[in-house]
Amino acid sequence: MSEVLLEIKNLKKYFEVGKNQTLKAVDDVSFQIYKGETLGLVGESGCGKSTLGRTIMRLYHPTSGEVLYNGKTISGHLSRGEEKECCRKMQMIFQDPYMSLDPRMKVVDIVAEGLDSQNTALSRSEREEQVVKLLEMVGLQKEHVGRFPHEFSGGQRQRIGIARALAINPEFIVADEPISALDVSIQAQVVNLLKKLQDEFSLTYLFIAHDISMVKYISNRIGVMYLGSLVELTSSQTMFDNPLHPYTQALLSAIPLPDPKAEKKRSRVVLEGTVPSPVNIPDGCKFCSRCRYATDECRKTTPNFHEVEEGHWVACHRYKKP
Numbered sequence: 001m002s003e004v005l006l007e008i009k010n011l012k013k014y015f016e017v018g019k020n021q022t023l024k025a026v027d028d029v030s031f032q033i034y035k036g037e038t039l040g041l042v043g044e045s046g047c048g049k050s051t052l053g054r055t056i057m058r059l060y061h062p063t064s065g066e067v068l069y070n071g072k073t074i075s076g077h078l079s080r081g082e083e084k085e086c087c088r089k090m091q092m093i094f095q096d097p098y099m100s101l102d103p104r105m106k107v108v109d110i111v112a113e114g115l116d117s118q119n120t121a122l123s124r125s126e127r128e129e130q131v132v133k134l135l136e137m138v139g140l141q142k143e144h145v146g147r148f149p150h151e152f153s154g155g156q157r158q159r160i161g162i163a164r165a166l167a168i169n170p171e172f173i174v175a176d177e178p179i180s181a182l183d184v185s186i187q188a189q190v191v192n193l194l195k196k197l198q199d200e201f202s203l204t205y206l207f208i209a210h211d212i213s214m215v216k217y218i219s220n221r222i223g224v225m226y227l228g229s230l231v232e233l234t235s236s237q238t239m240f241d242n243p244l245h246p247y248t249q250a251l252l253s254a255i256p257l258p259d260p261k262a263e264k265k266r267s268r269v270v271l272e273g274t275v276p277s278p279v280n281i282p283d284g285c286k287f288c289s290r291c292r293y294a295t296d297e298c299r300k301t302t303p304n305f306h307e308v309e310e311g312h313w314v315a316c317h318r319y320k321k322p
Contacts, residue, residue, distance in 0.1 A: 002034065003034060003035040004032045004033070004034060004035070004071075005033055005034060005035040005069070005070065005171070005172060005204050006032070006033040006056070006067070006068070006069055006172060006204070006206075007031075007032045007033075007066075007067075007068040007071075008029055008030055008031050008032070008052075008056070008065070008066075008067055008068075009030055009065055009066040009067075009068065010028050010029075010030055010064065010065040010066070011026055011028070011029045011030070011052070011055065011062055011064075011065035011066070011067065011075075012024070012026055012027055012028055012029075012062060012063040012064045012065050013025050013026040013048075013051055013052070013055045013060055013062055013063050014027075014063040017279060018279075021279045022279060023278050023279050024227075024228050024278060024279075024281065025048045025051040025228055025278070026048045026051050026052045026055060026062075026228050027048075027227070027228035027229050028065070028229065029048075029052060029065075029225075029228075029229065029230050030065075030230070030305065031223060031230060031233055031313075033172075033204060033206060034204075035171075035204055036198075036202055036203075036204055037204060037205075037220040037221065038198065038204075038205040038206075038207050038218050038219045038220050038221075039205070039206050039207065039219060039220070039221050039222075039223060040207045040208075040209065040212075040215035040216070040218065040219030040221070040222040040223070040236070041053075041206060041207065041208045041209075041215075041222075041223050041225060042208075042209060042210065042212045042215050042222060042223070042224055042225070042251065043224055043225035043226055044210075044226075045210070046278065047225040047226055047227060047228065048225055048227070048228040048229075049176075049177075049208045049225055050095065050176050050177070050208060052208075052225070053092070053174040053176045053206060053208050054092075054174075054176075055067070055075075056090075056174060056206070057090060057092050057174055058074065058075070058083075058086065059092075061075075062075050069086070069089065069090070069172070074086050084117075084118065087114075087117065087118075087168075088118060088168050088169075088170065089170055089171045089172060090170055090171070090172045090173075090174070091114070091164075091165040091166070091168070091170040091172075091173050091174075092165065092173065092174045092175075092176060093158075093161050093162055093165050093173060093174070093175045093176065093178045094161060094176055094178075095176045095177040095178065095180060095181060096181050097154050097155075097157035097158040097160075097161055097181060097182070098149075098154065098157065098181065100161055101149040101157055101160060101161065102149070103148065103149050103150060104148075105148070105149075106145070106146055106147065106148060107131070107135070107144055107145050107146070107147055107148070107149070107160055108127075108128055108131050108145040108146065110149070110160060110164055111131045111134055111135065111160065111163045111164045111167055112127055112130070112131050112167065113164060113167070114164060114165075114167035114168040115127060115130060115167050115168065117168075118168050128145060130167070131145055131163075131167075132145060134163040134166060134167055135159075135160075135163055137163065137166070137197070138159040138160075138162050138163045138166075138193060138197075139159055139189075139193065140156065140159055140160070140163070144156075153186075154181060154182050154183070154186065155182055155183070155186035155189060155190060158178060158179075158181075158182060158186075158190055159190070159193070161178075162178075162190075162193065162194070162197070166197065166201070169201070170203070171202075171203070171204060172203070172204045172205075172206075173203055173204070173205050173206075174205075174206045174208070175194065175205055175206065175207045175208065176208045177208050177209055177210065178190060178194070178207075178209075179191060179209065179211070179214065180209065180210060180211075187211075187214065191214060191217065191218050194207075194218065195218060205218075207219055212251055212252065212255065213255055215236075216236045216239070216240060219236050220235065220236060221233065221234065221235050221236060221311075222234065222235075222236050222239045224239075224245065224247065224248045224251065226247050226286060226287055227275070227276065227278060227281060227286045227287075228278065228286075229286060229305075229315065230305055230313075230315070231245045231247055231248070231287065231305075231314065231315045231316070232244060232245040232247075232248045232313065232314045232315070233312075233313040233314075234311055234312040234313065235311060235312075238311070238312060239252075240252065242312075244308065244312070244314045244316060244318075244319055245287075245314050245315070245316050246269075246287065246291045246292065246293055246316070247271075247287050247290075247291075249269050250269040250270075250271050253268050253269035253270075254268075271290045272290060272292075273289045273290040274289060274290070275289075275290070276289055282299075283299070283300060283302070284297075284298050284299040284300050284301055284302060285298040285299070285301075285302060285303055285315075285316075285317065286302075293318060295317070297317050298317055301317070303315045303316050303317045308320075
């Protein structure tokens with residue numbers, strides 16, 4: 001996985017939320033996604049994960065920075081043809097399967113939205129045949145094409161959303177917390193489906209989620225966000241075996257162990273302090289108000305996001321550049 005498909009350079013997305021108040025939802029984020037991999041993105045609610053995904057997908061215009069796809073900048077103004085091609089190659093699976101499907105549209109029209117937008121020359125029967133293939137691909141049946149979203153369960157609705165995303169054969173998919181609104185028993189089915197489709201169609205994923213254990217299962221690499229910034233990025237196994245950032249250590253510590261005796265004996269990393277306001281972030285490290293290792297340097301100077309060992313990036317003063 002050495003070929004870079006998507007590159008994010010110093011991406012920022014700010015929102016004006018009041019008089020002289022700016023919400024820094026995504027604040028100077030840089031990373032790469034390699035072709036054929038799944039990059040997991042985790043962090044607590046409000047850290048900017050979904051905003052980052054939507055900015056990559058051009059649903060938000062970035063305040064500054066660049067998004068490059070196959071080496072070409074896609075974050076600025078694009079011609080109509082370039083915009084159409086960008087939409088064909090990049091698709092999104094949304095978080096809420098109850099809100100992301102139009103309740104007034106039948107499944108056949110929901111799934112075929114991508115086909116219609118690309119002006120594919122399909123007859124009505126060919127269009128429906130293509131939709132049936134897509135539905136069967138995600139575990140639904142032919143008879144579902146004429147139904148409305150309210151006639152399906154949450155897991156089935158998410159499968160419809162996945163079928164819609166796959167309709168125009170994309171290369172890259174942003175999965176924005178696709179399992180958070182589903183029952184635990186259904187989550188594994190949807191994740192396994194995503195893995196199966198990735199193998200079948202050589203897809204590349206940005207998988208956004210809260211559940212770091214599920215992210216480990218599906219991801220090749222994991223990035224951790226805190227208050228709009230990326231604080232650690234490395235392979236899934238290294239993230240669990242050797243987490244460097246104190247925030248990552250706290251996240252992993254919150255995962256319960258299946259062995260009750262081991263769970264009882266282990267020491268937990270409990271965060272203290274309060275989360276700073278995202279519209280009034282103090283100087284220095286954003287995490288220093290909750291970090292047990294915080295020093296004067298942390299309170300004064302913002303740490304750079306740098307590579308401390310091959311493939312392992314972290315934003316923390318405790319780890320200096322080699």
